[in-house]
Amino acid sequence: MKNNPFHYDCEISWCPGCGNFGIIEALKETLEELGLKPYETAAISGIGQAAKLPHYINSNGFNGLHGRALPVAMGVKIANKDLTVFVNSGDGDSYGEGGNHLIHNIRRNIDITHFVHNNQIYGLTKGQGSPTTALNQVTTLQFDGVKSSPFNPLAFAISQDCSFVARTFSGDKVHMKAMMKAAIENKGYSLLDILQPCVTFNKVNTFKWYKDRVYYLDEKYDPYDKEEAFKKALEWGDSIPIGILYKSDKPSFIDRFHHLKEEEPLVKRRWSPQDARAFMDEFY
Amino acid sequence: MEYNILIGGEAGQGIETISDILEKTLNNMGYYVYSSKDYMSRVKGGHNFTQIRLGDYPIHSHWPYLDLIIALDEKTVKLHRDRLKPNGCILCDMSIKNEGANTLRIPLIGIAKSLGNPRMANTVALGAVYKLFGLSYDRAIEHLNARFANKFREENIKALKEGYEAVSQLFTMPQPSTVKNILINGNEACALGALAAGCAYYSAYPMTPSTTIMKFMTRYAEKAGIFVDQAEDEIAAINSAIGASYAGIRAMTGTSGGGFSLMVEALGLAGVTETPLVVANVQRPGPATGLSTRTEQSDLLFVISAAQGEFPRMVIALRNTEDAFYQTARAFNLAEKYQIPVILLSDEYLSDCKVTTKPYDFDKVTIERYLTEKPEYEGIFRRYEVTTDGISPRIFPSQYENVFVLADSHEHDEYGHISENVDIRNSMVRKRMKKMELLRKDLMEPDYFGSEKPELLLIGWGSTYGPLYEALRLLKADGIEAGALVFGDIWPLPQNRLLHYCDKAKKIINVEQNYTGQLASLIAQQTGIRCHGSILKYDGRQMDSYFIYKAVKEGDY
Numbered sequence: 001m002k003n004n005p006f007h008y009d010c011e012i013s014w015c016p017g018c019g020n021f022g023i024i025e026a027l028k029e030t031l032e033e034l035g036l037k038p039y040e041t042a043a044i045s046g047i048g049q050a051a052k053l054p055h056y057i058n059s060n061g062f063n064g065l066h067g068r069a070l071p072v073a074m075g076v077k078i079a080n081k082d083l084t085v086f087v088n089s090g091d092g093d094s095y096g097e098g099g100n101h102l103i104h105n106i107r108r109n110i111d112i113t114h115f116v117h118n119n120q121i122y123g124l125t126k127g128q129g130s131p132t133t134a135l136n137q138v139t140t141l142q143f144d145g146v147k148s149s150p151f152n153p154l155a156f157a158i159s160q161d162c163s164f165v166a167r168t169f170s171g172d173k174v175h176m177k178a179m180m181k182a183a184i185e186n187k188g189y190s191l192l193d194i195l196q197p198c199v200t201f202n203k204v205n206t207f208k209w210y211k212d213r214v215y216y217l218d219e220k221y222d223p224y225d226k227e228e229a230f231k232k233a234l235e236w237g238d239s240i241p242i243g244i245l246y247k248s249d250k251p252s253f254i255d256r257f258h259h260l261k262e263e264e265p266l267v268k269r270r271w272s273p274q275d276a277r278a279f280m281d282e283f284y
Numbered sequence: 285m286e287y288n289i290l291i292g293g294e295a296g297q298g299i300e301t302i303s304d305i306l307e308k309t310l311n312n313m314g315y316y317v318y319s320s321k322d323y324m325s326r327v328k329g330g331h332n333f334t335q336i337r338l339g340d341y342p343i344h345s346h347w348p349y350l351d352l353i354i355a356l357d358e359k360t361v362k363l364h365r366d367r368l369k370p371n372g373c374i375l376c377d378m379s380i381k382n383e384g385a386n387t388l389r390i391p392l393i394g395i396a397k398s399l400g401n402p403r404m405a406n407t408v409a410l411g412a413v414y415k416l417f418g419l420s421y422d423r424a425i426e427h428l429n430a431r432f433a434n435k436f437r438e439e440n441i442k443a444l445k446e447g448y449e450a451v452s453q454l455f456t457m458p459q460p461s462t463v464k465n466i467l468i469n470g471n472e473a474c475a476l477g478a479l480a481a482g483c484a485y486y487s488a489y490p491m492t493p494s495t496t497i498m499k500f501m502t503r504y505a506e507k508a509g510i511f512v513d514q515a516e517d518e519i520a521a522i523n524s525a526i527g528a529s530y531a532g533i534r535a536m537t538g539t540s541g542g543g544f545s546l547m548v549e550a551l552g553l554a555g556v557t558e559t560p561l562v563v564a565n566v567q568r569p570g571p572a573t574g575l576s577t578r579t580e581q582s583d584l585l586f587v588i589s590a591a592q593g594e595f596p597r598m599v600i601a602l603r604n605t606e607d608a609f610y611q612t613a614r615a616f617n618l619a620e621k622y623q624i625p626v627i628l629l630s631d632e633y634l635s636d637c638k639v640t641t642k643p644y645d646f647d648k649v650t651i652e653r654y655l656t657e658k659p660e661y662e663g664i665f666r667r668y669e670v671t672t673d674g675i676s677p678r679i680f681p682s683q684y685e686n687v688f689v690l691a692d693s694h695e696h697d698e699y700g701h702i703s704e705n706v707d708i709r710n711s712m713v714r715k716r717m718k719k720m721e722l723l724r725k726d727l728m729e730p731d732y733f734g735s736e737k738p739e740l741l742l743i744g745w746g747s748t749y750g751p752l753y754e755a756l757r758l759l760k761a762d763g764i765e766a767g768a769l770v771f772g773d774i775w776p777l778p779q780n781r782l783l784h785y786c787d788k789a790k791k792i793i794n795v796e797q798n799y800t801g802q803l804a805s806l807i808a809q810q811t812g813i814r815c816h817g818s819i820l821k822y823d824g825r826q827m828d829s830y831f832i833y834k835a836v837k838e839g840d841y
Binding site: 047062072073104258266269272283 | 466
C-alpha cells in the first residue's frame with residue numbers, strides 16, 4: 001500500500017473501526033489499478049466524516065461546503081474534462097443538504113463519480129438521524145425515534161434514469177473495488193452508494209447487520225432492465241442486493257455541447273480580448 | 285436639442301418591439317438615445333412603459349417631461365398626461381377618450397384590423413412616430429424584416445406604412461452626429477466585458493433583473509468557446525463557478541439580492557480558499573421578493589459584510605454602460621491578482637437602460653492571470669504559502685505533471701490541509717486580511733465633477749452617476765457652486781478624493797436610491813465624516829436629474 005502513489009501518510013481522525021478506512025483503501029487501489037496518477041484526479045467533498053477524505057489521499061482536492069460537493073465537481077470537470085473527478089461525501093451531505101444538486105446532476109449526466117459513504121446516521125455532528133436512517137430508529141437527537149421515512153437513493157436515481165446506479169458494502173473490498181472501477185469508467189454521472197457501519201453512533205446498522213443481509217446480484221441480472229432495477233432498489237430489510245443495479249447509456253453533459261466535446265479542455269484554451277470584439281456588432 | 289417620448293401600454297401589447305426598433309434607428313442615425321424601462325412583474329396586462337430621450341448631445345439620465353406620449357391603452361394617457369410639455373402631443377387610438385387639442389387620435393386598432401391582425405396596432409403607431417419625427421421608414425422596415433417570420437413580415441410592413449401615412453410631421457429633428465456609437469444596456473455591457481476578459485464559465489439561476497447577463501453570454505457561448513450554465517439554484521451557481529476557477533478558468537456568477545443571499549456561504553468559501561471569482565449583484569428593491577422588476581441601491585452594506593467570518597473582498601459599483609464593460613473586465617484581473625471574490629454591484633435601472641455609448645476599445649482590456657511558475661518540487665503544492673508579498677503562489681490542478689493542489693473550506697495550513705493550530709490560524713488570517721491593504725494600491729478614486737470650490741458636495745455611487753452628472757449642470761446654470769463625487773470602487777472605500785472635497789465643502793449631501801443612506805453610513809464608519817443631509821428615494825423608480833436638482837434647490841434634504 002505504501003507504494004501506491006495515492007497513499008498519503010498522515011494522521012486520520014476517523015474513529016477506529018470506521019468503514020471509511022476500508023473505503024479509502026479500496027479507492028486508492030482502484031485509482032492506481034486504473035493507471036491514473038494523483039495529479040490527474042480530483043477528490044471533491046462537502047462536510048462530514050467522509051468528506052475529510054481529500055485530506056487523506058494524494059490527489060488534487062477540494063473540501064468545500066456542506067452539501068455542495070457536486071456543483072464544485074461539476075465546475076472542475078467542465079473546466080478540465082481530462083481530470084478524473086470523484087466526490088466522497090456522506091448520506092447527510094449527499095441526500096440531505098445537497099439533495100437538489102443530486103437531482104440536477106443526474107439530469108445533466110456530468111461525467112463524475114459520486115461515492116456516498118452511507119452509514120445511515122450523522123457522524124460528525126454526533127449521531128442525529130440522516131435522510132437514510134430507518135423510520136422510528138432512536139438516535140442521539142430523535143430519542144423518540146425518527147419520524148420521517150427514509151430516502152431511497154437508488155430507487156430515486158433509477159426513477160430519474162441515472163446513467164449508473166450501484167451499491168456496495170465497505171466490508172467487502174473486492175466488490176467495492178469492482179464497483180468503484182465500473183463507476184469511474186462510466187461516462188456520465190455515477191452514483192455508488194456504499195453501505196458502511198458507523199461504529200460510534202449507529203448501533204442498529206452494524207457491520208454484522210449489513211454482512212448478514214447483503215447479497216450479490218448474479219450474472220444473469222440485466223442492469224439495463226429498468227423495471228427489474230426498480231424492484232431491486234426497493235428491496236431492503238432481510239436481504240439487500242449489492243452490485244450495479246441500473247445502467248442507462250446516454251451522452252454525458254460535456255458531450256451535449258458540441259464545442260466542449262470536440263475541442264481541448266477549457267483550461268488549455270487561451271482567450272484574447274479581441275476575440276470578443278465581434279460580439280459588440282449587434283449594438284450598432 | 286432633445287425630445288422625450290413615452291411609449292406605454294399593457295404587457296404583451298408590443299411596447300418593447302416598437303421602442304427597440306425606434307431606439308436602434310435613432311442611435312444608428314447618429315442621435316444620442318437614453319431609453320429607460322418601467323415594467324411590472326407580469327407577462328400580460330398591467331401597465332408598462334418605455335421612455336426614450338433622444339438628442340444631438342450625450343444624455344446621462346431619463347427626464348420627467350414629455351414631448352410625445354404613444355398610448356397603446358387608456359391607462360397610459362391617464363397616468364402620464366400631466367407630464368406632457370405645453371406643446372407636447374399624445375398619439376393614441378380613436379377609442380381612447382382624452383380632452384384637449386394635443387391629442388392625436390388615429391385608428392391604430394382599425395388599421396391593424398383592416399390588415400387582418402389587431403395585434404399590429406403597435407406597428408401602426410410605430411409608423412406614425414417615424415412620420416411625426418420626419419424619419420424615413422426604410423430603417424424600420426429593415427428591423428421588421430429581421431424581427432418577424434415570413435408570414436407576419438408583409439402585414440407588419442403594411443401596418444407601418446399605413447401608420448406613417450395617417451399623420452403629418454410634427455417635430456423637427458436636429459442634425460445627427462456622424463460618429464457611430466453603440467446602443468447597449470448595463471447587463472449587456474457587463475456580459476460583453478466578461479467575454480472580453482476571457483470569462484470561460486458563467487453559471488447563474490434566472491432572476492430579474494440579472495438574467496439578461498446570462499442570456500447574452502449564452503448567445504455567444506459556442507462562438508466564444510465558453511460554458512454557460514443555468515444552474516438548479518444560486519448555491520449551485522456560485523459553487524460550480526468556484527470549482528471551475530479552482531480548476532483554472534475564469535469564472536463568474538450573477539444574480540440579484542435574493543439569489544445573492546443564497547450565495548453568501550460560498551462567497552466565504554471563495555474567500556477562505558482564495559479562489560478568484562466575479563459575482564454580479566444586479567440590485568432590486570428588497571427585502572425578500574421586494575419589487576422584482578424595479579430598482580434600488582440597498583445591498584451595499586450587505587455585500588460588504590455578507591458571509592460569516594472575515595475575509596478580503598472587493599466591491600465595485602457599476603455607474604454606467606462604460607463602467608459595466610471596463611470594470612467587469614477589470615474585476616477579473618483583480619480577482620486573480622489578489623485571489624479574492626470581486627463583487628460587481630449594479631441595479632435594475634442600469635441593467636435595463638439602453639444608452640448610446642462610445643464603442644468599447646478592446647485594446648484597453650488586458651487578461652492578467654497572475655499564475656505561478658512550475659514549482660521545483662513534486663507532490664502537494666504549497667498553495668497557501670505565507671510569502672513576503674502577502675500573496676500565495678497559485679497554480680491549478682494538473683497544470684504541472686505530478687503536482688497537485690488542495691483547497692479547503694476549513695482553516696488550513698500552507699498545503700490546504702485542515703488545521704486547528706493556533707500559529708497557523710493566526711498566520712492564515714493575517715495573510716488573507718493583508719490583501720485588503722494591498723488592494724488599496726489598485727483602488728480607483730471616485731469621479732468628481734462640478735465646481736473646484738463647492739459650497740455643496742453631493743456624494744453618490746453606482747447608477748445615480750448619470751442623474752447626478754446632469755443635475756450638476758442644471759445647478760451650475762443657476763449659479764450654484766456644487767460638486768459631485770460618485771463612487772465606482774466602493775469597498776475598500778477609497779478616501780483620498782473624499783477627504784479632499786469634504787474638506788472644501790460647506791455642506792455634504794448623500795444621494796442614494798435607498799432609505800437608510802448606506803453610503804453615508806459607510807463613510808461615517810470609515811472616516812468619521814457625517815453628511816449634513818440626504819436625498820433618498822426608495823420607491824423602486826430611479827431618481828432623474830431633475831429630482832436631484834429640485835431637491836437641492838428647494839433645500840429638501
